[in-house]
Amino acid sequence: MNTDVPRRGRPRDPERLKRVLEAAAQQFLEHGLERASVEAIAKASGVSKVTIYSYFPTKEALFEAAVASCTEEVFASIPRGALDPRDPENALTLIGKAFLQLKRSDKAVGTFRLMFAVTSQHAEACEAFYRQGPEELIHQVADYLRAAASAGSLSIRNADEAADQFLSLFLGSADIRVMLGLGKPKASEDARLIKANVDLFLRAYAK
Amino acid sequence: MNTDVPRRGRPRDPERLKRVLEAAAQQFLEHGLERASVEAIAKASGVSKVTIYSYFPTKEALFEAAVASCTEEVFASIPRGALDPRDPENALTLIGKAFLQLKRSDKAVGTFRLMFAVTSQHAEACEAFYRQGPEELIHQVADYLRAAASAGSLSIRNADEAADQFLSLFLGSADIRVMLGLGKPKASEDARLIKANVDLFLRAYAK
């Protein structure tokens, strides 16, 4: 991917690259790495196949670029402020809501499926995905838990471990069913799940 | 797949079918549905490709048979007896151990990856996998929790929900890393995870 700006001649159309990446992401997420064809991505983005190959040397390179842009987008949606260290019940509920909203999105579901499927061929991409995705998320939750512990709202020794536990509570049967394409829970079921998990967590880590 | 026993002529060699299914499972789990070739499965099982096509009409049919036999094998390893309703700490530790042993196995990891990758093409196989796998497991844990609640060892209102929660605690960062092929935790780390999760669960559901 050459991003240099040449001095003369027709400049690159930045819209095209954007459309290619979007279409690539859509096709890869929906069909997987092998079943998505470059031809189809070209069609879907309204760009010629040759142009795609002028952007990326191989299908694999296009795949990695598409996945990287996906990861950013998927994990960008977690609330930073508005988490009161003195009100863990409310804060954890908000975190749970945001996490489920993310984890239920087609894009996130597709990205996880995709990454799981390409571990042997794209180990580095998986590593990057983990660090920018799940790991980052756990750190953010751990930060809140440390703040809540400092504020005396919770009794937590190992915030990273606790954050991992809290988030993992949302990866049970409902998430597995979603990942298997067996249908998403109703909003009321997810609300109930959030309440049950927050309750459990607060009982275990009460002051 | 015709299982009828013909009256005359050379009988089928049952060993061959077994070897084919084993080799197919191995190849599909390692390389995925698209990247595993029928030719390679034939080679690996020491059987000719034509014979495979006499057993199964298409690669897809072979895939479904292989997956079905895998699911049985993977989820057959949970301890039934020896769970004392009066000693939840010990029982939950045993359950956690067994679950992690299962979830860390190459076969289970491969099966989950595979099923996640083929949701759109093999919806029925995914449904069957969920029912015979995760759902069944949750039911078994819920049964124990009900027994423990009846014995007065735990205070649990919704055993199915609690079982789901307990098992989901093992699907956090460590499991994600394994699923992404980033390496398995050391035995000591898993032991620590089990203890942390059992402790959390007991604190939340103490009598």
Add this chain to the structure above:
DNA sequence: TATTTACTGAACGGTCAAGTTAAGTATGAA
């Protein structure tokens, strides 16, 4: 205008793999 670069469309080469066919061998039942 001349030149340089971006892009398109269509066609093509090469590879890989699904599934088939044919000709022949092995094995067991009648």
Add this chain to the structure above:
DNA sequence: TTCATACTTAACTTGACCGTTCAGTAAATA
């Protein structure tokens, strides 16, 4: 022994798709 069925080997057909080439068009700078 005869014959039906299982199995193998090897070649083949078919189709998909990656990646390239080429001839031509579009859009910018000098």
